[in-house]
Amino acid sequence: MLFNSFEYLVFLPVVVLAYWLVPRQVKPVLLIAASYFFYMYSFKVYGLLLLGLTAANYVLGLLVSRFERLDARRLILVAGIALNLSMLALFKYTNFILDSINTSCAWLGRFMAFPLDKGVGISDLPIILPLGISFFVFEFIHYLVDIYKGSKPVKNPLRFALFASFFPSQIAGPIKRYQDFDKQLDEKPQVTFDQFSSGLFLIAQGLFKKTALGDNLAPVVKAGFDNPNLMGTFEGWLCITAFAFQIYYDFSGYTDIGRGSAKLLGYSLPENFNMPYIASSLREFWHRWHMSLSTWLRDYLFIPLGGSRGQEAQTYANLITTMLLGGLWHGASWTFVLWGLFHGVGLAINRAWDKQLQNAPALSRAVNSVFGLALAHAITLVTVLCGWVLFRAKTVPEAIGVFKAMFTPCVAQIDCEVANAFFNSPVPAAICVYFFIVGGAAVVKLIERNAGDSYDSAQNLPGLDLKSFANTRWHFAIMPLPAMAHIGFSFFIGLVLLAFCRGESQPFIYFQF
C-alpha cells in the first residue's frame, strides 16, 4: 500500500480511530494486525517472510542474551546476521550476481575469443523484491548486535513483532532503534491535540513534497537520462539538480508521512533528513541525509571494521568499504556500487583534508572565511550532484553521457526536452506554494513560542477538554491557535494537492531498495 494512495487515506484514519478506542492491552495487537495488512496489501506471500524473519530474530535475540559464553553468543550472532543477510541476498542480489556472471563471461569470451562470448546463457530468475526488506533486515541486525553487546532483549513477542512490522516505517524507514521504540511502548498511550495536529500537518507536508514537487520533477529527470546525448551543459546541470531534489522530496516526503502517521498514534520516529543540501562537507552531508542509515552504517559496519581506531590508511579503507557496501545496499547494480565507492573516496579525501587543516592554521582560517565557506558549500553540492548521476543512471554509459553533458561546454540539441519539461511543469508554482506553507508553519511556531500557557491545550484524546476555556467574552481567543493553524494548513495542502497530482503518479524511489 502506498502512502500517496486513496487506500492509505482510508486505512490510516480507520486504524487511528480504532487504536484510540480499543483498550490499552489490545493496542499493540491492533497495530501489528494493521501493519501486516499494510504490508501484505501488495504481495500477500511476503507477509510470511516478515513473520518468519521476525520469529527467527526474536528467538535468536533471546538465545544471544541467554548464553554467558562469548563464543556461543558470537556464534548465534553470526548465524543471525548470516540468516538476515542471506534473505536479503537471495531476494535482492541473485539476479544481479547471475547478470554479472553472464556479462563477465561474455566480456571474457570476446576478449579471449572464448566460446562463451555470448555469456553463459543464464536468464534472470522470477524473483520479486519484497518491499522494505533492506530496512527491516538492517533493523534485525541492529537488534541482534545490540543484544550481543549487552542490551536487554525484548521478551514480549508482541512488542518485538510491532517493532519489526510498524507500518509507518516498515517499507522505507527511518531505520528504528529498538531501545527507543520499545521505551515508547512502556509509556501510557496518549497524544495531545497539538501533537495530533502537527502529525496531520507532517502528513500533508510529506504528501505535498512527494506529489507536487517530487513527482513533477520526474519528467525533467527522465527527459535528461533517457537521452543524455541531446543535453547541453545547462540541461545537464538542470537535470541532475532536478534529480537531487526529486529524490530529496520523494524520500523526505515519505519520511514525513511516516513520522506524521506515527505521531497520530502517539509514537515518535527518528528524523531522517536535516536540510542536506546546505552541508559544507561530504561528512556533514551524511550527517544530514538519510540519518538513520548513516548512523546504522557507522555503528554496525564502520566501527566493527575498526572505525578510525587504526592507522589513517586503515581508516580510509574502512570508510570506502562502508560506503561501498552502503551503495550496494541501495540497489543491485554496478552504478550503485560506483556511487558508494564515489562517496567512500570522497569521505576519505574529506577526512584527509580535515587532518591537513588541523596542521595548517592559516589555511584553516581561510577555509572558515565567508569565501571559504561558500566555496566549501559549492564543492560539496557539486560532489553530491555528481554522485547522484551514478545513483540515477541505469548503466555506466548512461552516467558517462550525463557527465559529458555536464562538463563539456555545449548547447542542447533541438530535441532535448529537459528545459521545456522544467519550465512548463508545475514545479515553479509548487515551490511558491511550498514557501507559503513553510513560511506559514514558521509563523505558527513563532506564535506557539510566544503565546505561552494561554495556548496550552494539553488534553488527551478523544475529545477536547472544554474546561480549559476561559469564562470571558473572548472565548475564541483561547482557541489552541497553533493546532488549529496546523489543521488549517493541512486542509489547504490537501485541497491544493487535488490539482497538483494530475500527471503520472511515480512510485517512491526508495521502494526499490
Add this chain to the structure above:
Amino acid sequence: MSPTTIFDPEVIHTIPSQQRLGRKNALQQPRNASQKILAGLLVGSSVVLLFGVMLVLSEIALGLIGLGDDEYIKVDPVLGITHLENKWVDFRHEGFSRAKISSQGLRDVEHQIAKPEGVTRIAFIGDSKTQALQVNIEDTFVRLVEKELNSQAASQKKKFETINFGMSSYGLVQYFVSFLSQVRPYSPDVTVVVYHIFDSTENLPKFGTTSLPAPTLSLNNKDELTIDYNFLDCWLHTDGAKYMIASEWLRRNCHLFQALSADDFMLRSGSKWYMNIVSKLFAPFSGGFQNAMDNVPLAKFGDYERRRRAICEETRTLDRQVSHDNIWTWTVKPRLGDKNASGADGKEDFKLLHDAASADVNLAGRVVRMLNLACRKSGSKLVLVTLPAPDNMVFYFKEIKALKKLAEKEGITVIDANAQFPSLAPMQSSPLYYRSHFSPAGHRKMANIIIEGLKPVLNQ
C-alpha cells in the same frame, strides 16, 4: 488584571509563573452546561470558518498559479463534444501544456471567420493527436506548419494561416460533420484531415452499443448513407451527459471542482476501494441526483434539430453523387500459429476481425469521397495525412494502402507520415512521443513531413 490581558503575549511573559499557573487552574475549573455548549459551538463554528477560509484561499491560490484547469469538454448536440470556449486548460496527464481555448472553441490562437485578403488558409481536422493537448499551442505541428510556410514564403509575399480543428476522440464521421458545420465557414483553401488508427472503426456503432457521444453513419436498405443521431441522443439523455451540461459553470470557473472531478475520474479507474466506498456513500443520494438530472433541459442548445437536419440532408445528397466502390480489395491472411485470447487457433477470430475491418474501411472510403466532394464544392483541396502507428497494426497499414488507391482515383493528396516515421514496436518508447501522443520533437517531425507534402498542393 483584566480578563483581556491574558491574551496579550507581552503581558503573559511578565506574569510570574505562579500567577500563570493559578490562572491556568482557574481556567480549568468546571463550567456549567450552558458555558460548555457555548464553548462547543464556538469551537465548531471556528472550525467551519477555518475550513471555509482555506477553501477560498486554495481556490485563489490555484487560480494564481494556473493549476486546476483540467476541464475542456462541453456537450454539443451536433458533434457530440467540443471544446469549452475561452477556457484556460492545464493538461498534465501526458506531456504538459497550459493554453487558452479560443473564443470559437478551437485549441488554437484566435482566428477571424472571414478569410483575410491574400491569405492561403489551411484547416487541420483530426483527433487528439491534432488537438495536441500534450504540448503548448505554439509547439503543435499545426502552428509550426504555419510558421515555416510563412518563413519560406516571406520573399514571395505570400501569407499562410493554419487553423486547428482537432478534438480528442473524434473519428472520421466527426471529421466529416465538423467540416460541414465548423470548418467550411472559414473558407479554407486546403483541408487537411489527419487520419489515424480506428478513425474508420467508429463509423458504425458496434453490436451492443446503446449510446455514443458522437454522430454515426447509418445505411438504409437502399444502401443510402446518412448521419445517424440516435446514439448521440441516447447519450445526451444519460446522467453523465446531463451532469456535464448542468455542471458546465463549475467546470469552467471553479478550479477545485475541476481538480476534484479529474481526481474522481482517475480514482474510479485506478482504485477499487474508491469505487466501492464512493458508490456506497452516494447510493442514498442517487435518487435525488436522478431527479435533478431529469430536469436538465436540452433546449439550451438552441435549434440544433435544424442544424442536424441540414447535415443529414447534405450527407444524403453527397452520397448520391459519389462512387460506392469498395476500396479494400485484398484478403489478409493470418500468421501461422496465431492464437486467440483463449489459446485456441485464431483463424476464425482473425476472419471476423478482417471482415469487420474491410467493411469499416469501405465505408470510410465513401465518407472520404463525400468529404472530397464537399471540399471541392466549397473551393478547398482535400489532403489526407496518415499518422504513424506501431508496426503490429496490420489492418491499419492495409487501410492506408486502400486510401492511397482511392486518393489516386479521386485526385486527393495523401501524405503518408507513417512511412516517414521510424518504425516502432508496440510499447516501445521514442523521443518523438510521450506515451501515445507526439512530444515537441514528434510535432516538429510531423510539421516537416506535412510541409514537404503540401508543397505540390500549394503550388497548384
